Amino acid sequence: MFDFPIFEMPTIGLRMLMAINAIIHTFVSHGGAVGGSVVLALAAWWTNKRGDMAGYETVYRLLMVFFIITTSVGALTGIGMWIHANIISPNAIGGLIRVFFWKWFIEWIVFNFEVIILLFWFMTWKPKALTPQGRSSSVKLGVFYAASSWVTMLIITAILGFMLTPNFDGQPWIDPEVYPGNVNYNNALFNPTWIPGLMMRTFSSIAFAGALAILWTWILTTFSKNEEIQETKERMIKFFATIMMVTVPVAAAFGYYYLLQIPEAARAMIPTAMMTRAFADKMDLMHTIISGIGGTVVLTTIIAYFSPKRMPYIAATLMVSAFLLFWGYEERTREFIRKPFLIYNYMYSNGIRVTDVPYLNKVGILKHAIFVDEDKKVVKEDKSNLIEVGHTVAQIECRVCHTVNGINGLKALTAGWSEAAIRNRINNLPGGGTPYMAPFVGTEAEKDALAAYIASLNKRGEIK
Amino acid sequence: MNWKLPFDIPLVVPTMGLPGWFFDTLGVIVFVVHIAFIYTLIGASTASVLYNIFGVFKKSKTNDLLAYKMTNPTTISENMGALWGVAPLLVISVLYTGFFYTAILKVSPHILHIIYGNIFAFLLSYAYKFSWHALHNHKGFHIAIGLVAVLTFYTLPPVFMSMSNLYLQPELFASVQNIWDIMLTPLTFFRLINFFLTAFAFTGIVMIYLGVKWVKAGGEEAEVGRLAIDQGKKWFMWAAPVNIAVLPLVFFAFTPRISEAYIHTPFVFLPFLASAVLLILFFFLLKRFSHVEMNASDATKAMVLMVVAVALMATARHGIRVVSFEEPLQLQAEATEKYMTNVITEYKAHKEEMKNAPKVVLDPAVSLADSKGCLACHSVDTKLVGPSYKEVAAKGEAADVLIASVKKGSTGKWGETPMPPQTLTDEEAKTLIEWVLKQK
Numbered sequence: 001m002f003d004f005p006i007f008e009m010p011t012i013g014l015r016m017l018m019a020i021n022a023i024i025h026t027f028v029s030h031g032g033a034v035g036g037s038v039v040l041a042l043a044a045w046w047t048n049k050r051g052d053m054a055g056y057e058t059v060y061r062l063l064m065v066f067f068i069i070t071t072s073v074g075a076l077t078g079i080g081m082w083i084h085a086n087i088i089s090p091n092a093i094g095g096l097i098r099v100f101f102w103k104w105f106i107e108w109i110v111f112n113f114e115v116i117i118l119l120f121w122f123m124t125w126k127p128k129a130l131t132p133q134g135r136s137s138s139v140k141l142g143v144f145y146a147a148s149s150w151v152t153m154l155i156i157t158a159i160l161g162f163m164l165t166p167n168f169d170g171q172p173w174i175d176p177e178v179y180p181g182n183v184n185y186n187n188a189l190f191n192p193t194w195i196p197g198l199m200m201r202t203f204s205s206i207a208f209a210g211a212l213a214i215l216w217t218w219i220l221t222t223f224s225k226n227e228e229i230q231e232t233k234e235r236m237i238k239f240f241a242t243i244m245m246v247t248v249p250v251a252a253a254f255g256y257y258y259l260l261q262i263p264e265a266a267r268a269m270i271p272t273a274m275m276t277r278a279f280a281d282k283m284d285l286m287h288t289i290i291s292g293i294g295g296t297v298v299l300t301t302i303i304a305y306f307s308p309k310r311m312p313y314i315a316a317t318l319m320v321s322a323f324l325l326f327w328g329y330e331e332r333t334r335e336f337i338r339k340p341f342l343i344y345n346y347m348y349s350n351g352i353r354v355t356d357v358p359y360l361n362k363v364g365i366l367k368h369a370i371f372v373d374e375d376k377k378v379v380k381e382d383k384s385n386l387i388e389v390g391h392t393v394a395q396i397e398c399r400v401c402h403t404v405n406g407i408n409g410l411k412a413l414t415a416g417w418s419e420a421a422i423r424n425r426i427n428n429l430p431g432g433g434t435p436y437m438a439p440f441v442g443t444e445a446e447k448d449a450l451a452a453y454i455a456s457l458n459k460r461g462e463i464k
Numbered sequence: 465m466n467w468k469l470p471f472d473i474p475l476v477v478p479t480m481g482l483p484g485w486f487f488d489t490l491g492v493i494v495f496v497v498h499i500a501f502i503y504t505l506i507g508a509s510t511a512s513v514l515y516n517i518f519g520v521f522k523k524s525k526t527n528d529l530l531a532y533k534m535t536n537p538t539t540i541s542e543n544m545g546a547l548w549g550v551a552p553l554l555v556i557s558v559l560y561t562g563f564f565y566t567a568i569l570k571v572s573p574h575i576l577h578i579i580y581g582n583i584f585a586f587l588l589s590y591a592y593k594f595s596w597h598a599l600h601n602h603k604g605f606h607i608a609i610g611l612v613a614v615l616t617f618y619t620l621p622p623v624f625m626s627m628s629n630l631y632l633q634p635e636l637f638a639s640v641q642n643i644w645d646i647m648l649t650p651l652t653f654f655r656l657i658n659f660f661l662t663a664f665a666f667t668g669i670v671m672i673y674l675g676v677k678w679v680k681a682g683g684e685e686a687e688v689g690r691l692a693i694d695q696g697k698k699w700f701m702w703a704a705p706v707n708i709a710v711l712p713l714v715f716f717a718f719t720p721r722i723s724e725a726y727i728h729t730p731f732v733f734l735p736f737l738a739s740a741v742l743l744i745l746f747f748f749l750l751k752r753f754s755h756v757e758m759n760a761s762d763a764t765k766a767m768v769l770m771v772v773a774v775a776l777m778a779t780a781r782h783g784i785r786v787v788s789f790e791e792p793l794q795l796q797a798e799a800t801e802k803y804m805t806n807v808i809t810e811y812k813a814h815k816e817e818m819k820n821a822p823k824v825v826l827d828p829a830v831s832l833a834d835s836k837g838c839l840a841c842h843s844v845d846t847k848l849v850g851p852s853y854k855e856v857a858a859k860g861e862a863a864d865v866l867i868a869s870v871k872k873g874s875t876g877k878w879g880e881t882p883m884p885p886q887t888l889t890d891e892e893a894k895t896l897i898e899w900v901l902k903q904k
Contacts, residue, residue, distance in 0.1 A: 004470050009573065068590045072587050075546050075547070076546060076579050079546065082557075086568045087568065087569060087572045087575075087576075090561075090565035090569065093565075094473040094557070094561040097557050098473055098476070098558060098561075099478075101478045101554070101558045102478060104554055105551075105554060108547075108550050108554065111550070115544070115547050119539075119543060123536075123539075176808075179474055179807075179808060180475060180476045181474050182476055183475055183478070185478070355808070358807075358811050358813070358814035359807040359809075359810035362810060370469065371470075371637075416880070416881045417849050418848070420848060421841070421848035424843060424848045425841075425848075425849075428839055428840065431834055431839060433836075433841075434840065
């Protein structure tokens with residue numbers, strides 16, 4: 001991290017910048033592409049099989065909504081994940097691309113199938129809807145689209161699993177004492193949380209897509225001027241609810257299985273991850289929220305299944321909102337429990353490799369900080385640049401998680417602390433209180449500078 | 465030269481034993497496909513709005529239909545363009561990791577415009593396409609939507625090209641501080657002119673190609689096809705001449721180190737060759753200028769020539785990479801090797817030290833205090849955020865009072881900073897407080 005130019009995101013911080021893109025992407029890619037493709041292909045097959053042409057038309061209208069959102073917001077936030085990762089942790093994404101280059105390349109080839117089939121499916125739907133042969137070939141396109149969407153998820157979950165559990169039961173993916181690092185690609189790929197994570201995601205995506213389809217069916221059929229389309233509301237909602245009745249419990253079961261595969265140290269972080277640190281102790285509240293989200297999904301699914309005609313708009317919205325909350329929490333938790341690492345046991349959250357720590361502790365984190373001005377690297381004898389040096393250390397080691405004044409701001413976190421208290425705190429960052437923090441890396445002089453800088457934040461503007 | 469380069473990623477490049485030229489060729493091919501779609505996107509979205517406006521003013525249904533038909537290549541090329549942008553990104557990030565990421569960081573956060581600005585333009589272009597019939601009687605509003613979409617698409621190349629120009633010239637990492645430092649340079653200016661003119665010329669050929677197909681289909685489409693062929697020729701012939709002149713200039717607008725070295729490589733002929741191909745295509749179309757219809761084989765020939773010109777430009781651009789990166793890659797490899805040797809030596813020494821270090825047996829109360837996070841704010845003998853344990857012991861409060869303070873939190877006893885309530889069992893609290901009271 002120290003060897004790249006420094007970019008700070010004021011107020012919202014880098015983590016939030018990434019989270020905005022990541023959460024939008026998860027919503028769209030899981031609900032729109034992976035789950036949506038399965039749900040829409042099933043619906044097209046079902047309506048066509050029953051000769052229900054009005055239902056078939058409703059599926060087309062749903063596909064249009066899914067097509068627009070997936071190909072614009074979904075695809076571009078997917079590329080956005082890379083660009084955001086570049087900005088926030090170039091060393092981490094650079095490492096991941098070295099390890100997973102060919103898998104990503106294969107994923108890209110599958111993406112081609114996915115996008116081209118989707119374009120074909122959507123753009124040829126209308127002319128093909130006229131004949132039975134056309135419709136059956138259209139349904140086939142839907143099935144291929146669903147299959148290729150799923151394969152892209154298959155590969156990306158391997159990479160996410162790798163970041164959490166890179167080692168395959170004692171078989172390391174890399175020898176830290178060799179340069180250039182020779183990667184064991186098989187151990188990296190076949191990591192213990194890959195398949196459980198994939199299964200959990202697959203089924204909850206289909207369930208989520210079911211919820212989205214119910215909401216959109218409600219909107220499209222209610223506001224349609226065509227009576228036949230209006231009448232499809234009941235049977236289409238019932239159909240999507242049936243999909244959910246199956247996938248919701250399966251997703252929950254795989255979710256539990258996934259949980260069991262997570263390393264113990266990471267699992268212990270879940271309460272903090274779910275809320276913020278202040279809520280870490282309020283397990284009751286956490287359980288209430290989880291049951292609230294789960295209960296809403298189950299309850300609205302049951303309503304949709306047994307009373308599709310009277311399914312109120314508010315229930316459909318609640319259903320989708322519950323899923324949005326679920327994905328938001330799932331993503332936050334999965335990202336958080338990996339702390340203090342970005343790639344478990346290999347690289348800390350701030351992009352510093354574990355192997356580099358002893359050397360950097362000896363020579364200082366700023367010695368090789370190439371893009372930092374020379375006069376901000378070493379504390380001068382008269383200590384005139386102490387705070388500037390401390391600021392640089394903070395930019396390099398703290399900025400990924402902390403802003404100065406905004407979210408998780410250093411200023412508010414240390415209000416009322418003396419410089420000695422701050423320095424003591426820096427000494428045991430990953431200690432009992434905050435096991436998710438990466439340790440301080442650098443020399444004692446740099447530690448002094450960092451403490452002086454953080455202490456200076458609350459002194460500014462004080463009337464002397 | 466004041467080089468500022470990050471270290472390389474200390475992991476092997478996963479080439480699978482394939483030679484360097486394989487990745488170079490792969491990079492150029494995927495880039496050509498990507499840029500061909502992007503050219504079409506820029507041109508087709510422009511054409512769609514332009515002929516929509518013509519349709520209104522000339523009261524021409526044919527113009528309106530051409531405009532509507534151009535939304536299809538727009539949709540296809542925006543999807544395929546984004547998709548094929550991923551492959552060059554992947555190849556470049558694995559081969560030139562440090563340079564590429566440094567450039568992106570230097571032009572941040574503006575570079576995020578290629579994500580969020582693009583989403584905005586995408587959604588508007590879909591709105592424009594899918595509201596065509598619904599807004600048929602509200603042309604002004606409809607055209608406004610299309611125009612905003614097109615103008616937003618136009619803002620993307622300057623941003624992306626700034627990043628790419630910076631990454632191609634690593635010697636500028638030391639001096640360029642933000643996106644404007646690189647955007648407002650002659651190089652970006654020349655490359656943007658070249659980009660937009662090529663986009664319009666390319667779209668002209670695409671229109672001819674589609675026009676021939678539509679003429680073949682007959683009926684109402686044939687009329688649109690003839691218009692597309694006629695307009696396509698004009699698009700190309702307006703855009704090509706200036707481009708023929710600007711194209712070779714682009715390659716002399718890089719930094720002196722790069723441009724001077726470039727002259728001594730065979731790559732220097734490629735931009736001139738690309739200009740020559742465009743010139744041939746110009747005369748090819750000029751000869752057929754008065755033909756209302758063109759045959760399919762002529763349209764294919766024109767398309768092949770255009771793609772050849774684009775491929776030559778892309779290879780010429782790859783030449784810049786070859787020339788520019790040789791020295792910095794070498795410097796980077798040397799610096800990284802030196803750094804990693806130090807790192808690994810120190811890491812091994814540290815591991816050895818840890819192995820031989822005597823195991824410290826801590827008082828169970830101390831381990832408990834550490835695991836509960838007490839030591840973040842307290843120490844035994846110095847006041848930190850909270851009082852030292854010696855001070856607490858000296859004050860002589862009863863154990864029950866202190867246990868309650870730990871479990872429920874407390875404020876006021878030692879100043880205004882509150883102590884938050886802690887989660888621990890009665891047993892644990894008792895152990896800790898007994899230990900604290902011993903610290904007199």
